[in-house]
Amino acid sequence: MARRSAAVVPLGRDAPSRFLPWIFALMVYLAVLALTGVLILHAAVERWQRGEVDTLTVQIMPLENESEEARMAKLRSLLGDVEGVSGFRTVAQSETIYLIERWLGAGNVPSDLPLPRLVDVDIAPGYGLDAETLALRLQASLAGVTVDDAKLWLDRLADFGRSLELLAVAVVILIGLATVATVVFTTRMGISIHRNVIELLHLIGARDGYVAVQFQRQAMILGLRGGVLGIIFAVATLYGLRHVAGRLETPLAPDIPVAHWAWGLLAAVPVVTAVIAMVTARLTALRELAKMP
Amino acid sequence: MARRSAAVVPLGRDAPSRFLPWIFALMVYLAVLALTGVLILHAAVERWQRGEVDTLTVQIMPLENESEEARMAKLRSLLGDVEGVSGFRTVAQSETIYLIERWLGAGNVPSDLPLPRLVDVDIAPGYGLDAETLALRLQASLAGVTVDDAKLWLDRLADFGRSLELLAVAVVILIGLATVATVVFTTRMGISIHRNVIELLHLIGARDGYVAVQFQRQAMILGLRGGVLGIIFAVATLYGLRHVAGRLETPLAPDIPVAHWAWGLLAAVPVVTAVIAMVTARLTALRELAKMP
Amino acid sequence: MVRFENVGMRYGMGPEVLHDVTFAIEPGEFRYLVGPSGAGKTSLLRLMYLAHRPSRGLISMFGTDVMMARRHELVGLRRGIGVVFQDYRLLAHLSALDNVALPLRVAGAKEEEVQDHVSELLAWVGLADHIHALPDSLSGGQKQRVAIARAVITRPRLLLADEPTGNLDEMLGQRLLRLFEELNRIGTTVVIATHNQNLVARNPHPIMALDSGELQLGAAMEEAG
Amino acid sequence: MVRFENVGMRYGMGPEVLHDVTFAIEPGEFRYLVGPSGAGKTSLLRLMYLAHRPSRGLISMFGTDVMMARRHELVGLRRGIGVVFQDYRLLAHLSALDNVALPLRVAGAKEEEVQDHVSELLAWVGLADHIHALPDSLSGGQKQRVAIARAVITRPRLLLADEPTGNLDEMLGQRLLRLFEELNRIGTTVVIATHNQNLVARNPHPIMALDSGELQLGAAMEEAG
Ligand SMILES: Nc1ncnc2c1ncn2[C@@H]1O[C@H](COP(=O)(O)OP(=O)(O)OP(=O)(O)O)[C@@H](O)[C@H]1O
Ligand SMILES: Nc1ncnc2c1ncn2[C@@H]1O[C@H](COP(=O)(O)OP(=O)(O)OP(=O)(O)O)[C@@H](O)[C@H]1O
Numbered sequence A, B: 001m002a003r004r005s006a007a008v009v010p011l012g013r014d015a016p017s018r019f020l021p022w023i024f025a026l027m028v029y030l031a032v033l034a035l036t037g038v039l040i041l042h043a044a045v046e047r048w049q050r051g052e053v054d055t056l057t058v059q060i061m062p063l064e065n066e067s068e069e070a071r072m073a074k075l076r077s078l079l080g081d082v083e084g085v086s087g088f089r090t091v092a093q094s095e096t097i098y099l100i101e102r103w104l105g106a107g108n109v110p111s112d113l114p115l116p117r118l119v120d121v122d123i124a125p126g127y128g129l130d131a132e133t134l135a136l137r138l139q140a141s142l143a144g145v146t147v148d149d150a151k152l153w154l155d156r157l158a159d160f161g162r163s164l165e166l167l168a169v170a171v172v173i174l175i176g177l178a179t180v181a182t183v184v185f186t187t188r189m190g191i192s193i194h195r196n197v198i199e200l201l202h203l204i205g206a207r208d209g210y211v212a213v214q215f216q217r218q219a220m221i222l223g224l225r226g227g228v229l230g231i232i233f234a235v236a237t238l239y240g241l242r243h244v245a246g247r248l249e250t251p252l253a254p255d256i257p258v259a260h261w262a263w264g265l266l267a268a269v270p271v272v273t274a275v276i277a278m279v280t281a282r283l284t285a286l287r288e289l290a291k292m293p
Numbered sequence C, D: 001m002v003r004f005e006n007v008g009m010r011y012g013m014g015p016e017v018l019h020d021v022t023f024a025i026e027p028g029e030f031r032y033l034v035g036p037s038g039a040g041k042t043s044l045l046r047l048m049y050l051a052h053r054p055s056r057g058l059i060s061m062f063g064t065d066v067m068m069a070r071r072h073e074l075v076g077l078r079r080g081i082g083v084v085f086q087d088y089r090l091l092a093h094l095s096a097l098d099n100v101a102l103p104l105r106v107a108g109a110k111e112e113e114v115q116d117h118v119s120e121l122l123a124w125v126g127l128a129d130h131i132h133a134l135p136d137s138l139s140g141g142q143k144q145r146v147a148i149a150r151a152v153i154t155r156p157r158l159l160l161a162d163e164p165t166g167n168l169d170e171m172l173g174q175r176l177l178r179l180f181e182e183l184n185r186i187g188t189t190v191v192i193a194t195h196n197q198n199l200v201a202r203n204p205h206p207i208m209a210l211d212s213g214e215l216q217l218g219a220a221m222e223e224a225g
């Protein structure tokens, strides 16, 4: 006859507390989504601040003695060789005029103004190609080339992103607190259902520590189970959202793959849940016990 | 001797289910925060799309025969009269040159290029003052004035905002579902603690409807109580965040006061919680009853 | 009143705990149900108070075949039955008064009548000082008396009491048995499952004896007073 | 073994339910505790099994003053006391075996011994077929026997049984009383609160009588066999 169970405590074994891991899972799910959101936003802001974007504008200044067409051809072949350039598009001269009119006023661009030729370059992520690097590469072979990294509006965007990030961090902290509170509340609720168990164990001569250990062990298992469930759902959702985000083709949204330590942070969430559930269970059980002589 | 209680059902009256409103409150709190976030983002994106910002740039084109200084003085006095203008700052000519160099390349701005004078105008919110209106007002009294609304990068920002909004809506839906799931789970948990009550009522000849009504009424009260608590905390938090956001002085963050219907939507949240708790309680009680002959 | 024919009963997928039980109780009868612990007394009562369906056989209560009855008809039948559960089943969050008032309130009785009626009955069973006490603050015998009061408050047509004196002293047991006999006199059919041989000896009534889930009809009728 | 001096007890802010209770029980004694329902029998036992503190007076158990004892000392005292609770207090999620094994496991007994020991005892109280049953699937009397088995499994120095035969038939009641007497013979001090006059009459032992929270010492000692 095998020993059937070491668990003298019904936390998670009876109908009411079988809901606990699901509630934990939901909260972990939300916390992970929120945390990921902040990590993504943070990564985006960092990229914006570093001026890492996915389009740069290359300008070729008109030089005397050199054919513009030849220099454009040279530029195209150079760009084809640069690692990290995924494509480029020559901007029509009329569009260039429109861009300058923003500063000089419509119709105020003198026809003899030496206009640059503009080429929009698409940058593949992951190569760390920024305006400065690209400029250096191109200037080595071609004179009169500058690279504009849209610094001005990127700066404003980064500013905005930073404010947004601050708010988002506040929200993540609130969700984190809510998760902690929910885990604490539901664990306490779970245990208060089993007050009779605590009392009986106490009366038959169980030490406070023994009783607390029984509850905290069960709560830890529930917390871990809920946390892992939550993480699984969260990762599934993130993949879903990434798919949606990918289809939006916004030039500013960064890719979801975040730093490795960030994934580690996410993986820590169920552990944190388990620890909170465990500590709550222990304290709740001990508080119940303290009421008994 | 007064009748002590109509409630034959202990939902919310005994220790375990006294936690229920708090759990509801937490979820409502999160849902409201998330919903508000989306509403704010939505409002921001709308403003960006309409080109409603809090700074506009007024350009005065150099005109022959007219003193630039006199026209600038005129502009300043005009701006002082426009409702919705909260302040302005004349941009130094060196800064203007820097701005144009972005397009022509450093050192490529001919010294005889007729440069406009730029004035950054701060727009107070709530007056609906946009680039077009301001331009019309100014042009009536002053020739050669244009107003730049930074359309270009606002458009890109709005694009980004729209993508962000889509993701945020997805997240709000997920939080909403999580809230619903939590309310359903915890209500069922609360009722499954009281299975014995259901059975006893059944055995002494209570109709299924009578039993269900007792539970659903209690659950509705708990849901409403939790929802209202959650809303109160959420509004308090929003005021806190607004305070923080106000201190960030980001030119792009919109004000928190959202449309009136949006506040109505927020107020509906506790009602929804109450209804979900009520329906869950009813269905759970009826399912328990259905198991009994 | 109550008619069982070849009734078998099992819990879930378990073994049969009652086999081929056949008997009839006429209106106005007063019967004891005796038998060793685990014989099936509570199970038989569960069938009678419609908490469980038989696995086979026919049960008719107040002339209604319970297997054929529709759900709302069962509600009517249950309201005619008062039950003292072996484990009392008091609601822990309700006072003694509210517990006893429950069957009246469930049946939609007027609140004014409820209060006085219930207080009076509680006083009669010796709980005048404990009317507002919660079950957890009552002694074992006090809880049992609340359970008994709840079973009789509606003057049911059929009273089923499962070991109603297990936690009562001799005197109180006698007093409550007189209450049952009083109810019986004014029309209530009574079935009491009990181990208390003193009680049976002092207040003789016909006996149904169960053993290992089988009704020992012969023995029972002999022993009957 | 057990010494009470002028002990008073109240629940919370309520009235005193025990007044000036003074008595002593020597090691190896076997006593009945009798008295009408609500007299305070369970309350007195609660003091003895250290579930409650007296509001005044002195209680010493196994020579230790319980008011002065530190928490870990109380644990030791409790392990020497076996209790049959009036309402059994079985853990609903544990089988009969696990319920009975609980005091052994809590005290850190070896698992191999636990299983055999517990199964044997359960068989002895007539529950060989119900070793793995959960309490909810046991009859009233079967639950009571599990509760009794749990109280005696550790061969406690002091056994406190609160109405241990309320749901048992005469024969089983006698059998379990013999178990208590057996334990008593090998050294366990026994106190049984009961209403069962037959039991007391057939198995005479000294009686402590409680009424309205007061010990009727004179009457008790007279009646004692
Ligand atoms: N809910 C249940 N699930 C499974 N088996 C059960 C259940 N309730 C009772 N039994 C079993 O059915 C048999 C009869 O039980 P029942 O409660 O009817 O006995 P009883 O005559 O009332 O005994 P007692 O005098 O001890 O109360 C017992 O063997 C018991 O173990
Ligand atoms: N938890 C409690 N809170 C408040 N009062 C209580 C509590 N438990 C018991 N009492 C009261 O204390 C008195 C004595 O109760 P106790 O349970 O000791 O009686 P008893 O002798 O065991 O009776 P019985 O034979 O009915 O079990 C009773 O009046 C009871 O109402």
Ligand SMILES: [Mg+2]
Binding pocket: C041, C042, C043, C086, C162, D139, D140, D141
């Ligand atoms: Mg029974």
Ligand SMILES: [Mg+2]
Binding pocket: C139, C140, C141, D041, D042, D043, D086, D162
């Ligand atoms: Mg008692």
